[in-house]
Amino acid sequence: MSGSRPHRRQLAAVAAAVLVLGTTACTGSSGGATDNPNAKTTITFWHGWTAPSEIKAIQDNVDAFEKANPNITVKVVSGITDDKINQALRAGGSKAPDVVSSFTTDNVGEFCSSHAFVDLTPFMKQSGIDPTATFPGAQLDYTQFEGNQCSLPLLSDAYGLYYNKKMFAAAGIKSPPKTLSEFDADAIKLTKSSGDSYSQLGFMPNYHGYETAIAHLAAQFNPTYFDSSGKSTVDTDPGLKQAYEWQKNLVDSLGGYDKLERYRTTFGDEFGAKNPFMTGQVAMAIDGEWRGGMIDDSDSKVDYGTAPFPVPDDLASEYGKGYTSGTIIGIASTSQKQNAAWEFVKFLTTDTDAVVSFANAIHNVPSTKAALASNKVDSDPNFQTFIRIAENPHSNTTPASPNGGAYQLTLANLGYAYESGKETDLQSALDAAAKQIDTDVAQSQ
């Protein structure tokens, strides 16, 4: 008996050492816009931009706002990630943000359904802003969830095709492809094998090839992800299945998953100067409008053009569309200065000059109809391609879900398994994915 005591003590010490716990305190989300917007106050604004040029651009807008609203001072905190946002919104407190922006639209469903962000509809009504007349449809879609407009678009992203003009000319390709069959042919024509690798690749189709996510590619197939009751439709949607099949076919046509994956490991950082399109390792890439700005600001000598990403042959009439997404901005429900916060959000998201100057500065697509039509928007033809994609009525995005981007992760994992050949029965995999998505959504509620 006495011999077992030290033993138990050791076990207890072990137990104490290993426990990993997440027991954050429950905080309510009372909110309530009772503050006087004309009173002198300071609001805290969190955003995720980190590049010096981006920080300067947003600061310029903040300065313009403070000049127009001298009673409101904005304390800006940069480099914020979604994890930090989620944690701060739950923790609340005096140091929590009043206004929050996020690079991803994935968490809008969670922000809205949990009421972490306040519904902005009453604020817009009070300010006489008609959302449908102010913002493009796709942008309004990805900033609301089940009728709760808990965020607004703060610039947009549109995805299109970047192509290397010199490589196109060398391969005898006269214009960018418009259909996926033309695209596949061009990708093969632009690919030069070298031993078990490549000296030049037409297009990197693997899902880890940076922006070649299934959601970005599948947008060309008009997929649906949920039905009106919120149930997953990925097992019955023909577009999504066709997207997986098209990508897998292209992977096989270009040399197979293993060879492509090995080549992918030679790529530099996506957002650095060694991006494979900027180094000439790939001839074509799907990317957002920001890539043009990055190329222009870098030492890259790539002579590039832009075009909408090709569409399936049977949807040729919809050429010009693409996947759209963007940065969103909302007001924390824990904020005690919601009226002042709204003044700031309103300025950033609806003031045409503010939207246009910010969009031009960071090479993003403006997010209001007025700003899109403004003659002050960067007139560079390569940039204008993305303006037109954003305006295209067939452009689409991934819908908000109450558990954030969990369903996209399920679909991404399916893609990894299918492209590598680990999964061969696509329909069974889609059936399982639909079931998993529904289970995950149910678990989150």
Place this chain on the structure above:
Amino acid sequence: MTLTIEGSKRRSSYRPVTRSARRRRDLVRNLAFLSPWLVGTGLFFLYPLVATAYFSFTHYDGFTAPRWTGLQNWFYVFQDYPFFWPAMRNTIWLVVVIVTLRVLVGVAVAQLVIAVKRGGGFFRTLYYAPYLVPPVAGTLAFVFLLNPGTGVVNIVLGRLGLPQPGWFNDPAWSKPSLTLLALWTVGDLMVIFLASLLDVPQELYEAAELDGAGAVRRFRFVTLPYIRPILVFAAVTGIIATMQYYTEPLVAGQVASGQIGGSGQQTEPGYPDGSTLTLPQLVYNLGFQRFDIGAACVIALVLFALCMVFAALLMRRGSGFLAED
């Protein structure tokens, strides 16, 4: 007589009061001495343990009050959460392989450093220095060195005509790569074993040598019994540390996948093919990214139970590492 009776009554009624008061005083004094431990254990162990167990039976997203859901989280984690079992297998694999190899290599390196006649200090520093490298920096260095396409290791292997593994980009090689990284930082164990080995009395080795024992038998019958408590310490702390293995697999997986999630991208958990996914990553993902705190608590409790089982196996008397020869 009366006085005597009164006196004895007084004495008899006085004694129990004195004893009881003394007991109380002793109790208060003992509790006062124990209070730092009691407060610490209560606040940082018992309360979190009870709270974790409670939250595991609730739906709790951090915004609204916890809602009792019975065993729903447990069924979800064990039946419906696709990452749980791969993470469990990976964690156990890493615990068994990394802890075993780190202990073995730690003892071997300590023996070698002792055996070196000149430059012992240099080798001690050489082996210990990697332990001081921040985990993120060390992992990044390994991912770049072992990059299948551009890494120096595969370039050298290629020139030697040897196979060039995919390392962190190959599901079959990702865990061995993490093991290499863990062995690179074996300096902490080397120092502990070094102290323990230097503490073994030389007379025992001399006596064993006189009895005709060779190097292996001297290690088996002299060194090993002497350093056994240190081996148990190394194994138990190693298990705890590896059960909480988070930074290295997360960084290695994300960097090797090429997707760091900086632009709102979905990153593949445990790239490649879930092979670097560990249970602590799931606790963080569920608890602090998806805010499914109930399900995260289930995995935290599973981790806790696993640690207890491993530790109990190692420390059990009679047949465990603490067994007497």
